[in-house]
Amino acid sequence: MNTKTTKNDFVFDVQKIKNDFPILQREINGHRLVYLDSGASTQKPIAVINAHADYYNRINSNIHRGLHTLAEEATSAYEKTRSHVAKFIGGVKTSEVIFTSGTTESINLVAYTWGEANISEGDEIVLTDMEHHANLVPWVMLAKRKNAIIKRIPITDDGRLDLTDIDTIITEKTKIVSVTHMSNVLGTVNPVKEIAQVAHQHGAVILADGAQSAPHIPIDVLDMDVDFFAFSAHKMLGATGVGVLYGKEYILDKMPPFNMGGEMISEVSFDRITWAELPHKFEAGTPNIAGVVTFDTALTYLENIGMDNIHAYETKLTAYAIDKLTQINGLKIQGPNNTLNRGGAVSFTDKDLHPHDISTFLDSKGVAIRAGHHCAQTLMKRMGTIATARASLYIYNDEADIDALHDALIAMRRYFGHE
Amino acid sequence: MSENLDDMYREIILDHYKAPRGKKPLDKIDIASDGHNPSCGDELTMELKVDKQNNVQDVHVNCKGCAISVASGSMLAEYIKGKSLDEVKKISEQIKKMLKGEDSEITEDIGDLDSLKGVRQFPVRIKCALLAWVTLIEGVDKFEHSKKPESFTVPTEDEE
Numbered sequence: 001m002n003t004k005t006t007k008n009d010f011v012f013d014v015q016k017i018k019n020d021f022p023i024l025q026r027e028i029n030g031h032r033l034v035y036l037d038s039g040a041s042t043q044k045p046i047a048v049i050n051a052h053a054d055y056y057n058r059i060n061s062n063i064h065r066g067l068h069t070l071a072e073e074a075t076s077a078y079e080k081t082r083s084h085v086a087k088f089i090g091g092v093k094t095s096e097v098i099f100t101s102g103t104t105e106s107i108n109l110v111a112y113t114w115g116e117a118n119i120s121e122g123d124e125i126v127l128t129d130m131e132h133h134a135n136l137v138p139w140v141m142l143a144k145r146k147n148a149i150i151k152r153i154p155i156t157d158d159g160r161l162d163l164t165d166i167d168t169i170i171t172e173k174t175k176i177v178s179v180t181h182m183s184n185v186l187g188t189v190n191p192v193k194e195i196a197q198v199a200h201q202h203g204a205v206i207l208a209d210g211a212q213s214a215p216h217i218p219i220d221v222l223d224m225d226v227d228f229f230a231f232s233a234h235k236m237l238g239a240t241g242v243g244v245l246y247g248k249e250y251i252l253d254k255m256p257p258f259n260m261g262g263e264m265i266s267e268v269s270f271d272r273i274t275w276a277e278l279p280h281k282f283e284a285g286t287p288n289i290a291g292v293v294t295f296d297t298a299l300t301y302l303e304n305i306g307m308d309n310i311h312a313y314e315t316k317l318t319a320y321a322i323d324k325l326t327q328i329n330g331l332k333i334q335g336p337n338n339t340l341n342r343g344g345a346v347s348f349t350d351k352d353l354h355p356h357d358i359s360t361f362l363d364s365k366g367v368a369i370r371a372g373h374h375c376a377q378t379l380m381k382r383m384g385t386i387a388t389a390r391a392s393l394y395i396y397n398d399e400a401d402i403d404a405l406h407d408a409l410i411a412m413r414r415y416f417g418h419e
Numbered sequence: 420m421s422e423n424l425d426d427m428y429r430e431i432i433l434d435h436y437k438a439p440r441g442k443k444p445l446d447k448i449d450i451a452s453d454g455h456n457p458s459c460g461d462e463l464t465m466e467l468k469v470d471k472q473n474n475v476q477d478v479h480v481n482c483k484g485c486a487i488s489v490a491s492g493s494m495l496a497e498y499i500k501g502k503s504l505d506e507v508k509k510i511s512e513q514i515k516k517m518l519k520g521e522d523s524e525i526t527e528d529i530g531d532l533d534s535l536k537g538v539r540q541f542p543v544r545i546k547c548a549l550l551a552w553v554t555l556i557e558g559v560d561k562f563e564h565s566k567k568p569e570s571f572t573v574p575t576e577d578e579e
Contacts, residue, residue, distance in 0.1 A: 029423075354485035356459060356547060357428075364424040373460040386460035386483055415428075416486070417437065 012313045014398045020045040021396050031366025034404045039184055039212060039345045039392030040370050041234045048237055051297040055290045063289055064263060078289055081296040085244055088299050090220035095278040098245040099292050103211040104134040106230035106245035109282060110207055111138035113255045119175055121147040126170055126177040128153040128161055129382050132184050133375040135209040139178060155382060159186035159335040166198055174204040181213035185374045186335030187345040193224045211235055216314055216343050218307040221246055237298035239291035252278050259284035310395055317393050318344040324406045330418060334388050344393035352418040355389040365408040426537035436486040441478045441496025452558025454550050461488050465554050473504045485547050487538060492551035494531045504559055511552045518545050
């Protein structure tokens, strides 16, 4: 398993965790920073920040090329993270773990390489009504290039996937199902394993967008039986500019490369080029080495707490947040109002106030949230709104943070003349 | 309360936000323009009725957006009523510059519009205040080009 055994007497010491994050000491507009925008990007613990400095202080060099000590150390640190990621997502082969610049690039890689090779006119691509643009635009553009058809799994009014007609949506014409594991807006955790079964019954492959799930819940790609899984390091304590694409080896093997250049080749002449072995075939050019190397430290930090413990703690805190926000006059939670199969991204709207004004006001009280369409314009339309405010939780948040959000929202309604 | 916040959400702004002007649909529409803020999803539709001398007789603004974009649209509706299209273009460019901090030297009395200056301290909100003005400029441009097709004609030899 990828997580430590949960001890029954485990104490989630959030104060100790908070102390590991230097940025949380900052004051914003005269108030303690209350960071509730981890769905966009998480803060970094001192261990990761130090690991970054350590990499540049001691071992900085290029990887997979040089034969000197630094090059060997950098390569070995880089490959150590690959092994760590392989274990973290359920124990896959290291050849199945590809480093990218982020979830967006991971999905684009599949859409451009697997998609170009496997999608033809009339084929169907199945998405859902709760996708981030990163898991929507690449497929819509692929469908346009190939004259393929986009189908969508609808959502219910309380923000869950409606699988009633799944057998008519996923058919023998379906070539790929690409679905978010956890919605960045609604917080809903989707039954990816169940959808994967249906996809495979019809001979389709399935990609799960794990950008929001991997930071918060134990991931086992083998148990879910997904063919591709994509996520980003910066949403789980790591650096920006690092992402992962997991893919089943036999599928990756048949895919053409994505970016062309150094590192991804085996032999090059002007009339014949052969590709490097997996995973290097998909890693052209010099990657974000420091970011990948320090992702190892980030994963260790999460594992020392335990992904099960993180999930349990965040579920409790999400329930508290939903309860507190529901008490505020005029506020509506957009997404499931209970914690069953739900993560800690809590979107809400105010019947009198626009999310921009909410966000600006909260910032004046030191509370950082996200406001806007969250790169999910089609979902906003489905929800009958143009934008929402979103508080998203992580391991360093506690009830005092939720109370600060609650009190600031009450003060906001008074400020704008809505009691 | 943060001073800056009160600088942006001045009383005049909140007044326009709570009771936006120009909400009444027009009986005749000469200029129509839609604005959209892709980064936040705000939407605005603007309609103008102009007389034969190209003076704005009436304005209808419908904004689905934040307090700043609604207030800005409301002030626009109030201000440009009775102005000529040339005056409208001039003030639009002046407000754009004022908001971007490029040129705040507006010598004439612009009334409530002056209160939009406070938005400058909130760089991410400037585009909210701009939405109505950008939509207006686009609408007037379209109107003038369709009215004066000669502006699209191939230059004569003299002009070359």
